[in-house]
Amino acid sequence: MTIDKKSKLMLFPRMGKFIIIFFALAFIVAGLRGYQLYMYVFHENVKTEKAFFISEGATFSEVTDTLEANDILLNYKAFRWVAKKKKYREAVKPGRYLFRKGMNTNQIVNKLRAGEQEPLDVTFNNARFKQDLAGKVSRYILADSLSILKLFDDHEKIAAYGFTPETFKAMFIPNTYEFYWTTDAAEFADRMKKEYDRFWNETRRKKADAAGLTPVEVTTLASIVQEETAKTDELKRVAGLYVNRLKRGIPLQADPTVKFAVGDFSLRRVLNTHLEMDSPYNTYKNAGLPPGPINFPEVSAIEAVLDYEKHNYLYMVAREDFSGYHHFSRTLAEHNRHAARYRAALNDRKIWK
DSSP states (O other): OOHHHHHHHHHHHHHHHHHHHHHHHHHHHHHHHHHHHHHHHHSBOBSOOOOEEEOTTOOHHHHHHHHHHTTOBSOHHHHHHHHHHTTGGGOOOOEEEOOOTTOBHHHHHHHHHHTOOOOEEEEEOSOOSHHHHHHHHTTTSSSOHHHHHGGGGOHHHHHHHTOOTTTGGGGOOOEEEEEOTTOOHHHHHHHHHHHHHHHSOHHHHHHHHHTTOOHHHHHHHHHHHHHHOSOGGGHHHHHHHHHHHHHHTOOOOOHHHHHHHHTOTTOSSOOHHHHTOOOTTOTTTSOSOOSSOSSOOOHHHHHHHHTOOOOOOOEEEEOTTOSSOEEEESSHHHHHHHHHHHHHHHHHTTOOO
């Protein structure tokens, strides 16, 4: 055997070792990379459970910035890689999102791609005017206050819901509802109509009918009752008083309706000049209920009308101790005595309006 042949035979085993080492290293690197990518996709990637918002037209870069600003993820490199592979970068959807502990990057990206928002509680109460309602609701959802206010000017849509511009307030029953942040004004109104229909079930409608009232009339009366007293233990008694007046054809003579007509609920003393105001809401000059609610009455006030206290009271006046409670009377003579004491108390405190 020549020296050249012997050298070649010795070379091949050495090259074989290099090849084996190369492939072994390549396999290890590939394995490590594969494990890294597996971890990118399926390893838990939520650091902070915190709701965050993605605005309309936001870019993927802005989404990432929002996540980082809120310190929500553990591994942003993993998020970017999975988002690229799943083509989320071209499919950003607005909304309010919440990632829970234990979620992996794959679940996170899938949630964002599908636009699976986290609903939020929307609460509105203590609203007298439509501006109050619009201001309260627009704090929670994407619809701004102006777009919500415009609902009350859309007479065609109002009629389609089964209301008039005067009774439209009755459709918005104060409570806490779940909404998605991206809800617009039209969607808000549609939801309120569904909630109105759900609220006015057969049981409540039967109670309204027994009182000789429609659901809208119950809400209208409830709006007056709510303005008359802040004492929950008086609500049913006040409601019963007005039901008595309606059934007997006696004008309601409710001061809150006059304040509404005047446009000033801060009045502490309703004067004769106020009582002469020419308005369909002036229940001193017009018999029966006003054209519609004077506020957005709470469920407690509506229920008070439906379950009104049965009694013979026809008159009421605030107590002279300014406790917020009222004197209730069956006769005008008795009422006048209570009213005189209240007027004297107003005079003593120099309350003239």
